[in-house]
């Protein structure tokens with residue numbers, strides 16, 4: 001079993017959360033009962049299977065704005081951990097607090113609502129403002145040399161209060177050559193996708 005790796009943000013967590021994060025999916029927990037007891041003490045929500053249950057599941061640490069993403073066999077080679085680490089300290093990227101390679105990660109819960117919910121529930125928003133913020137946010141990601149190969153409205157959050165875009169799900173992120181042409185093309189693909197799904201194109 002790989003070591004628990006903690007990031008610079010880990011220290012800002014409450015002591016009990018730090019303790020339980022280090023316990024989750026560790027060798028110290030030998031049976032399912034013990035595992036569930038740790039989870040119940042940090043008050044996680046029901047475990048939500050990922051779209052592909054063979055990839056893993058997500059749960060939320062209630063009251064702490066944290067999300068645990070656990071990887072099963074199919075998901076353990078996804079890019080989540082490496083991409084999230086490499087994209088830290090951008091406004092549009094959730095913080096990563098700790099992880100075990102090929103096992104799980106603890107990340108910041110995105111604030112606001114996903115763009116898919118905005119469409120589905122016909123929430124009144126300024127679509128042009130969202131697209132312009134999306135453009136700025138995705139450009140930062142591209143400039144760090146990463147591209148999202150799983151562009152979907154459900155992976156983009158909009159916080160109305162702070163007028164901020166945040167991305168989630170880095171499983172299908174891939175490296176992008178840092179050339180203006182590649183960046184411009186990838187940005188246009190992203191913008192077209194959002195505009196099309198917003199029915200604006």
Ligand SMILES: Nc1ncnc2c1ncn2[C@@H]1O[C@H](COP(=O)(O)OP(=O)(O)O)[C@@H](O)[C@H]1O
Nearest residue numbers: 050051052055058067094108109110154168169
């Ligand atoms: N950081 C996060 N903040 C808020 N919700 C999240 C976060 N990460 C995942 N989720 C929720 O869990 C769902 C599944 O997570 P995701 O990483 O997209 O995995 P997958 O696409 O494999 O199912 C997302 O669509 C979203 O609703």
Ligand SMILES: [Mg+2]
Nearest residue numbers: 051154155169
């Ligand atoms: Mg997803």
